[in-house]
Amino acid sequence: MILYDYCRSSAAYRVRIALNLKGVDYQQVPISLLAGEQRSAEYLQRNPQGLVPALQDGELLLTQSLAICEYLEESCPGAQPLLPENAADRAKVRSMAQLVACDIHPLNNLRMLKYLVSELGVSEAQKTQWYQHWIYQGFDALEQILSDTAGDYSFADDVTLADLYLVPQVFNANRFGCILDCYPNIVRVNENCLKLKAFADAHPDLQPGA
Known part of the structure; x- marks a missing residue:
């Protein structure tokens, strides 16, 4: 591939x-x-x-x-496996992944940020404020969901698709100076994931062109 x-x-x-x-x-x-x-x-x-x-x-x-x-x-x-066996559990995992993929990430990706600066004349400080606003709004909801679903990882004690979406979003939140102290479940799950070789080897700093 x-x-x-x-x-x-x-x-x-x-x-x-x-x-x-x-x-x-x-x-x-x-x-x-x-x-x-x-x-x-x-x-x-x-x-x-x-x-x-x-x-x-x-x-x-x-x-x-x-x-x-x-x-x-x-x-x-x-x-x-990236998804649980039970249909209801698979839906819960997909819901968490889509919370990141559909409701946080599109508002904060590179082309959006470039448009804010180049076309709308937003300052760097305002761009960061925009970024952090949507992170916090999404993480408020995700933290609450994880309080019901998380074990070692986002859904119980097995890695799932939800973790693949959470970890990159936490990486970006840290890049933009988001304060994550009030998201203990998100922080804990992220730390657990990064201990796994599959996650550690995928880190942006280790990729070609980094």
Whole structure:
């Protein structure tokens, strides 16, 4: 498999964790978002949205991190499962993952932040305030959910898809100076995940182009 990747993309970070958990050998092709390589004609042929990640598996080309993670879950069933067996539990895990993927991340990704600064004239301080506002709003809800679901990880004591989404979001929250003292469940689960090799090896600082 080939992963078109950017080291600090939280969406790509999720997929790196999934690939590691599934024990998949893959090649990384760095796509620098800062240099605008995602808008090159060559890359747009792979992903018309001009986003990362994209995953090439033979003739199959997939985009969108959730679709890629679900594909890995279904195509590598004998490896580390990303979803529980029970249908209701799977829905709970997907709900936590989508809280991050749909309600926090889109408001704080790089293209949104660039637009705020370049098109709307927002200051760096205002950009950070925007970023932190949406982190705190999402984490307020996630912390409450984790108080009911978490064990060692987001859902009981097994790593699930929810953890793949939580860890990159915590990484970004720390980058933007968010104070996480009032989110003990989020902090604890994140620390537990980072002790695992699959998560540690996916860290942005260890990737090509970092």
